[in-house]
Amino acid sequence: MPHVADRLLACSEKTGSLACVGLDPRPQLLPPILKQRHRQGYPDPRAAVAAAFLDFNRKLLDAIAGRCAAVKPQSACYEAYGHYGIACLEATIAHAVALDIPVILDAKRNDIGSTAAHYRQAFRGGAASLSGGPCATPISDWLTANAYLGWDGIEPLLGEPGDGGVFVLVKTSNPGSAQLQGQPSGEMTVMEVMADLVSSWGAERRGQRGYSDIGAVVGATWPEEARSLRARMPHSLFLVPGYGAQGGGAADALAGLGSDGQGVLVNSSRGIIGAWQDRSHGTWADDDWGAAARHALDRMNDDLNAHR
């Protein structure tokens, strides 16, 4: 397998897209026809929601394949529906893998030692069976992670360099990120301390295109910080939330682009998967939320490429 960062960049290049599509389903984002289809016949209301989510996601994935650099399922949306939700998440990941779309599991995991190693198994497979051999499970390419615990909390999430990667939270898009991330630390801020850790941890883990398997989450709402964080983390891919719905424009979202015009992945969730609700994307059949999403994604790609 190629290095996970090379694989992501190759997909971005092939599709001409810097976009990551967030798969954050929730009942209010489901078209009425889909709710209707799944309202009856389930043993538990959670099973009905999970089945509707899976229908929704599969059509979305079929529609956007070949037009985005990656997809990012938000684990919380599935976890809210218990094991039914997680079965849906697994099937969603498997569908994306079958379509050859890189998958970033957004779960912001963090722990240490053997516990963190279990989180690695949850995203990359290989948990021990009763007979000792590894269990098979749908696997993602990337996992978002929180490094408040230090390297002890990140290393166990990683395998050999390039065999799966993490995006570490450095500067999140929300206003309250200032409370800790924006605090001073010596001559720096806490987020800069984190950025330097990310950079040093990934130094020897780079793929052929120069990017490591330890990326950084840097919100689109902080373009100035993004430029300064790029200087501190020249070899980290940036995963950028906050474009569109959260208020960040294309120029702001791309503030962290590397000198190679690469290295940034901009996420949009509601703006794409909820596009069927927005008449400005044209008129679509009630059951063609995929076409609306594709149209919104094409517009997002144009917007990002115009500011590249």
Place this chain on the structure above:
Amino acid sequence: MPHVADRLLACSEKTGSLACVGLDPRPQLLPPILKQRHRQGYPDPRAAVAAAFLDFNRKLLDAIAGRCAAVKPQSACYEAYGHYGIACLEATIAHAVALDIPVILDAKRNDIGSTAAHYRQAFRGGAASLSGGPCATPISDWLTANAYLGWDGIEPLLGEPGDGGVFVLVKTSNPGSAQLQGQPSGEMTVMEVMADLVSSWGAERRGQRGYSDIGAVVGATWPEEARSLRARMPHSLFLVPGYGAQGGGAADALAGLGSDGQGVLVNSSRGIIGAWQDRSHGTWADDDWGAAARHALDRMNDDLNAHR
């Protein structure tokens, strides 16, 4: 319902225990007889492990009920087995609830806005069904959380004061915790900044016994820090990992006790649930891992109470 902190303290008082038992099952901690029982007849090796975990946990819970202040399932151990593992986690939580044992879900969750609200639903229930009403799901009392994102990442995890609580990571037990948590921030350290945030967030959320629904994780391996953090967070319950297997002794683990001789919950996982592997706990029938766990828990209670 009483305030979640009052409920935990009442259980601690009733059982005379400051112990929290970590339910972190893994195949190598399962007695051979249990592995044998579940080796055949499952559609997926993950289902076999999950079924064995559930047998294991139920007998443990039956054996330790009334002798510990709380139990703490480690989400990662279940997540490694996908939706099979999560179904086992749900059934484990339901069994603890039926035995009236407070449950701390150790998942170290963190996100913002509606995403964090989904994490609340995952631990407290209430996710929307297709018809809009809430879904029922087994619910925990507490969730461990990572507050690197600030209050925006904690508030959505909470409901009305006392309706479910969080333990925020302040000082974790691992050596690498120094990399970020131990860095200077003005006249303080990053962990002290975090402690002051925890204290201020919880100030108006206290129960009748004076403790808030925003607790703190403070590792048993840092007794000096625990004493100083207690002064900064007088109204937070401390969840203390690192006793036993990770090297912390009883006196160190209790360094953060409040002036009321309460306010600390000491976790042990392998030391209790893996006690059947340790001949010093006596001789037990092959299928009585519960008795071994109970014996180890009684010894832990004695050890903690001797240093109280």
